[in-house]
Amino acid sequence: xTDDSLRRELLDLRAEIEAHxxxxxxxxxxxxxxxxxxxxxxxxxxxxxxxPDWVTPDSPTQRVGASPSGHFAPVxxxxxxxxxxxxxxDQDIQAFDDRVTAILAESGLLNEPGHxxxxxxxxxPDEPExxxxxxxxxxxxxxxxxxxxxxxxxxxxxxxxxxxxxQGHLVQAATRGDGSEGEDITANIRTLRxxxxxxxxxxxxxxxxxxxxxxMTRADFARLNExxxxxGDKPFxxxxxxxxxxxxxxxxxxxxxRPLRFYAYGWGQxxxxxxxxxxxxxxxxxxLDWLAAFGFAVSPGxxxxxxxxxxxxxxASVGSERxxxxxxxxxxxxxxxxxxxQEVLGFVARAPRFAIAHKFPAQEETTRLVGIEVQVGxxxxxxxxxxxxxxxxxGVTVTNATxxxxxxxxxxDIRIGDTVVVRRAGDVIPEVVGPVLDxxxxxxxxxxxxxxxxxxxxxxxxxxxxxxxxxxxxxxxxFCPAQRKQTLWHAxxxxxxxxxxxGDKLIEQLVDGGRVRTLADxxxxxxxxxxxxxxxxxxxxxxxxxxxxQSRRPPLSRLLYALGxxxxxxxxxxxxxxxxxxxxxxxxxxxxxxxxxxxxxxxVAASIRRFFAEAxxxxxxxALQAAGVEPQAxxxxxxxxxxxxxxxxxxxxxxxxxxDEATRRILAAGGKVSGSVSRKTAWVVAGEEAGSKxxxxxxxxxAVLDEAGLLKLLEH
Numbered sequence: 001x002t003d004d005s006l007r008r009e010l011l012d013l014r015a016e017i018e019a020h021x022x023x024x025x026x027x028x029x030x031x032x033x034x035x036x037x038x039x040x041x042x043x044x045x046x047x048x049x050x051x052p053d054w055v056t057p058d059s060p061t062q063r064v065g066a067s068p069s070g071h072f073a074p075v076x077x078x079x080x081x082x083x084x085x086x087x088x089x090d091q092d093i094q095a096f097d098d099r100v101t102a103i104l105a106e107s108g109l110l111n112e113p114g115h116x117x118x119x120x121x122x123x124x125p126d127e128p129e130x131x132x133x134x135x136x137x138x139x140x141x142x143x144x145x146x147x148x149x150x151x152x153x154x155x156x157x158x159x160x161x162x163x164x165x166x167q168g169h170l171v172q173a174a175t176r177g178d179g180s181e182g183e184d185i186t187a188n189i190r191t192l193r194x195x196x197x198x199x200x201x202x203x204x205x206x207x208x209x210x211x212x213x214x215x216m217t218r219a220d221f222a223r224l225n226e227x228x229x230x231x232g233d234k235p236f237x238x239x240x241x242x243x244x245x246x247x248x249x250x251x252x253x254x255x256x257x258r259p260l261r262f263y264a265y266g267w268g269q270x271x272x273x274x275x276x277x278x279x280x281x282x283x284x285x286x287x288l289d290w291l292a293a294f295g296f297a298v299s300p301g302x303x304x305x306x307x308x309x310x311x312x313x314x315x316a317s318v319g320s321e322r323x324x325x326x327x328x329x330x331x332x333x334x335x336x337x338x339x340x341x342q343e344v345l346g347f348v349a350r351a352p353r354f355a356i357a358h359k360f361p362a363q364e365e366t367t368r369l370v371g372i373e374v375q376v377g378x379x380x381x382x383x384x385x386x387x388x389x390x391x392x393x394x395g396v397t398v399t400n401a402t403x404x405x406x407x408x409x410x411x412x413d414i415r416i417g418d419t420v421v422v423r424r425a426g427d428v429i430p431e432v433v434g435p436v437l438d439x440x441x442x443x444x445x446x447x448x449x450x451x452x453x454x455x456x457x458x459x460x461x462x463x464x465x466x467x468x469x470x471x472x473x474x475x476x477x478x479f480c481p482a483q484r485k486q487t488l489w490h491a492x493x494x495x496x497x498x499x500x501x502x503g504d505k506l507i508e509q510l511v512d513g514g515r516v517r518t519l520a521d522x523x524x525x526x527x528x529x530x531x532x533x534x535x536x537x538x539x540x541x542x543x544x545x546x547x548x549x550q551s552r553r554p555p556l557s558r559l560l561y562a563l564g565x566x567x568x569x570x571x572x573x574x575x576x577x578x579x580x581x582x583x584x585x586x587x588x589x590x591x592x593x594x595x596x597x598x599x600x601x602x603x604v605a606a607s608i609r610r611f612f613a614e615a616x617x618x619x620x621x622x623a624l625q626a627a628g629v630e631p632q633a634x635x636x637x638x639x640x641x642x643x644x645x646x647x648x649x650x651x652x653x654x655x656x657x658x659x660d661e662a663t664r665r666i667l668a669a670g671g672k673v674s675g676s677v678s679r680k681t682a683w684v685v686a687g688e689e690a691g692s693k694x695x696x697x698x699x700x701x702x703a704v705l706d707e708a709g710l711l712k713l714l715e716h
Contacts, residue, residue, distance in 0.1 A: 006047060010054060013044040017060040021193045022200075022295055058169065058197035062190070072183035072248070075174035078269040079660055081162060081211065082179060082347065084333065084357040090312055093334070096356050097308035100148050100336060100345060103353075106689070109341045110148065147307030148336060151284045152314040153265060153299040155331040155357050158215030159244045161185065162268055163195065168204040170197050175248075188247055189214075191256035194263075200295035205278055209268030210291060216243040217326045220259035237396050239328055264288070264296040265333075283337045301325075304337065315358050322360070331359035344689075346659050348675060362423045366436060367391035369420045372403065374453045378486030379566050380474040382453060382463060384409060386420070386432050393424045401430040405470045406449040413437075415444035458482035477614060484518075485511050487564045491519055495570050496562035497551040501544040509533055519562070520623035522548055556583060556631040563620070567607045575599060575672075576608070577634045578645060583621060587612040598647050598672065598680050641670025642713060646682040649674050649697070652690030654707040662710065669714050677702060685710045 017040050023029050032040075041060065048055045055062070087093055104110040160176040173189035174182035189195055192214070199208070216224070216239040224242060225235040236242035246258035267287065270278045281287045288298045301318060305311050311334050318332050336342050336354040345354040371387040384403040391398055401422050403409050414420060418435040449472055456463055461476030474480050488507045492499040499522070510516040510533075515525075525548065530541035554562070557577035561570050568576070579597045580586045586608070594605035611617050648671055650662055657665070662685065663673045677684060677696040684697035684704050697704050705713070 003051075006051070007054065010044065010047045010051075013040055013047070014059055016040060017044060018196075021060065022196075060193075062197070072175075072185060072250075075162075075172065075177075075182050075184045077162060077174065077177075077180060077182060078164075078209065080179050080663075081160065081176045081182070081268070083351055084355055085351045086331075087356050087358050088361070093311055093315075093356070093358060094308045096334070097148060097311065100354065103345055103689075104148060104336075104341050107341075107344045109338060109344060147310075148341075149283075149338060150305045150311060150334050151288075151302055151337050152305050152311060153302040153333050153335070154318065154325075154329045155333045155359070156213035156215050156263055156265075156299075157240045157328040157330045158213040158263075159240075159247055161189065161212065161214055161247075161262070163189065163210045163212075163262075164269075165199055165204065165208045165210070167206060168199040170195065183248075185247060187252040188249060188255040189262075191252055192260050192262055194261045194297055196295040201293060204294060205270055205280070206273040206275075207269055207271040208294075209270065210264050210294075210296060211266040211268055212262055212264035212296070214243055214247050214260050214262050215239065215327050216246070216258070216260055218328070219326065220261075224259060261327075262297065264291045264298050267291070279339060282339060284335050284339065284342070285337055287339070305334070311358070319360060329360075331357050333357050343658065344653060346653065363393050364421050364423045364433065365391045365393040366419055366421055367398075369414065369416060369418050369432070369435075372409075372416055372447050372452070374449065374457055376456060376458050376474055376480065376482035378483055378490055378564055380456075380477065380480065380483055382449065382456075382472045382474065384447065384449060386414075388420075388422065391422055393422055393430065396424070398422055398424060398430045401432050403432055406447070406472065407470045409447050415440070415446050417441050417444040456480060456482075477616060479616065481511055484516075488516065488519065488522070490564050491562035492522075496558055497554055498547075498558070499544075499551050500547045501540065502547070506533060506536065518620050518623055520620065520627045520629075523552070523624075523627035523629065552628050553630050553632055555634045556581070557634045559583065559624075559629070559631045560586065563611070563617070565608055565611045567604045572600065572604060574634060581633060583631055587618060587621065598645060599674070642715075643669040643671030643682075645670070647672045647674050647680060648710075649677050649681055649684045649693055650687075651684060651693035652687035654685070654687040654710075657707060657710075662707075665714055666710075683710075683713075 017037070020030070020032055020037055020040070023031050044059070045061055048059065048061055087096060101110060162174050162176070162182065163170060164172040164174075170186075170190065172184065173186045173195075174184055176182055190197065218239060221236070221239040221242055228235045236245070242258070243260055246255050246260055249255045265288070270280065272278055281290050285302070285304060288302065292298050303314055305314055315332055318329070322329060334356055336345060342352070342354040345352070347353060368389045369386050370389060372384050373387060375383050375385050377383060384406065386401045386403050388399055388401060403414065412432070412434045414432060414435050417440075419439040420435050421433040422430055423433045424430040450463070453463060453472075455461060456474035456476055459474065459476040459480040459482070461474050461480060463472050463474055465472040474483065477483065485504070485507055488502075488511070489504050491497050492502040492507070502522070507516075510521075510525075515529075516522060525545060527538065527541045527545050530536050530544055531538050536544075555577070557570070557574040560577055560583070561568065561573035575597050576586060576594070580589060589608070591602075591605045591609050594600055594608055595602065643666060648666055650659060650673060654662060666673050671682075674681065677693050677700065679700055679702075681697070681700075681702045684693060684702055685707070686694045686697075686704050687707065694704065696702075
């Protein structure tokens with residue numbers, strides 16, 4: 001066979017195999033048997049082995065997985081991946097529809113003639129009606145229905161990802177992360193046969209970001225667990241955990257062996273060859289069809305609905321068929337269909353106003369509460385935990401459940417020995433809803449936390465319950481081994497010092513063995529010493545020591561966050577670090593000085609002051625400095641960014657800038673965007689149809705800008 005004919009065979013095989021992948025993984029309509037598919041793949045592999053220079057990145061043979069990676073690199077999303085607001089009751093959906101209807105009616109987009117018309121035969125069926133004549137019935141079905149046009153879809157219970165295509169080829173895949181920054185999982189995503197390596201057709205834009213959910217079907221999950229058990233490995237808990245764990249494997253070859261699928265439900269950045277943003281379709285429904293034409297699986301259960309009544313009928317319909325679906329869903333999602341209407345509705349905080357998730361009720365079961373134990377958390381909080389007779393609920397066997405705090409136990413009148421209702425929804429920690437009073441035994445015992453734990457159960461230090469708080473705390477601070485383990489784990493986390501390889505098991509061994517008592521002790525660990533710990537080979541020890549060394553010059557905000565100060569999250573740590581510029585200045589700051597930091601209130605200021613008033617906490621910082629830890633300034637010097645340290649609030653619709661674009665430009669200029677107006681707000685940027693935030697700004701005397709004023713600020 002000549003090279004030309006062999007190359008033609010290769011191209012035909014690739015096209016045929018990808019067509020079969022699409023039919024099997026996307027359309028769920030296989031056209032050949034597994035044996036036939038294997039013969040095609042084997043032949044393609046033979047040709048590529050004979051001509052390795054013919055292998056291309058988008059060949060079906062390249063889905064087997066690349067070499068293992070040492071870590072997942074961060075990826076900054078071009079367009080933020082937003083979360084959705086949740087609704088649980090029918091009245092929440094009615095209120096959502098009322099808000100959307102009012103805004104769109106005022107804008108003139110509600111039921112605009114000739115755009116997005118929906119008729120009864122497109123929608124979820126109504127309750128049965130009396131028979132009508134053929135003509136009357138046809139007219140009724142074809143008559144436009146008033147109300148907001150929505151698209152209702154399944155809410156998949158998987159892992160959200162963003163796929164970036166350039167010139168029709170997959171170039172990057174990332175997890176959602178915190179919405180602004182995720183992790184690079186490109187090598188793993190390339191192993192999914194439901195993800196096109198190259199978009200179908202010739203009409204792909206220069207840049208297309210596709211967003212959706214990676215999940216595992218119930219049947220695939222059952223087969224995977226059978227394989228796990230046959231190898232003597234631990235089975236997975238549920239399909240969602242199996243999918244998430246499979247997608248975050250450092251070795252893509254492991255991911256390739258797992259039966260994962262991708263369903264598209266949205267998009268991020270879309271641009272043409274000139275770098276201009278595109279909006280190829282006018283509605284969400286049309287956009288999903290557009291994505292499907294490129295080869296993506298989209299929600300098969302999606303329907304268009306008008307008004308709250310139709311949405312609730314869709315919810316009830318899906319709820320009744322939920323158990324028969326091939327995959328897990330934890331609710332449904334409603335989105336305004338008209339994309340112009342979506343833009344008018346805009347966003348609030350981190351969620352869009354034009355969409356909402358309608359969650360199914362949490363799953364509940366009853367079991368016996370056999371005891372209450374107390375755990376000590378990272379911040380010293382003593383948390384009562386219910387020990388239960390094992391009960392299967394929400395897809396897992398539950399033996400422990402949170403009781404939140406002592407006040408909740410007394411409010412619910414929960415006693416040891418009670419039969420209790422246990423609730424679990426998705427990955428939410430199981431909780432005890434309350435007792436079944438009719439089944440309460442005569443010897444059921446009330447719980448008194450201070451009587452059960454007059455001192456810390458871990459370190460023996462005194463416990464206290466600050467006035468006005470619901471939580472009882474250990475006063476041992478960093479001296480408490482329980483807090484020490486959690487503090488070290490927190491400090492090593494990605495958003496703090498980012499010490500890759502320092503996991504909870506190793507931390508437990510280091511603390512229990514007395515080798516590590518403070519953060520500074522980490523910097524004295526050696527490769528030889530670490531290699532003596534279980535499951536720590538020489539290479540792993542070498543990598544960990546290198547990761548520890550790389551953390552010696554962290555941004556000041558990360559080191560401050562790593563200390564685990566109560567009420568100080570990563571955003572507050574960044575604000576404080578930028579304001580003071582050095583750890584010494586932060587440690588010496590008074591409460592009044594701390595209150596000068598934007599968005600730092602009395603509670604946070606008092607917490608920071610109390611932390612550094614403790615001698616042993618200052619000793620930890622001094623020991624870190626002695627170990628060579630030198631925090632670096634977070635931002636350029638004052639004035640390098642025009643909005644450094646300033647907080648802005650956006651309200652209404654701007655003439656040219658979208659809400660996301662305005663937010664990105666403010667953040668790039670060193671500013672912050674808040675969802676509420678306060679006396680610390682520097683400016684409120686108001687567009688058309690500005691609402692209560694504008695009124696609040698005028699009430700507080702906060703300066704108000706239009707879009708032109710904002711752009712002028714950004715130029716300085």
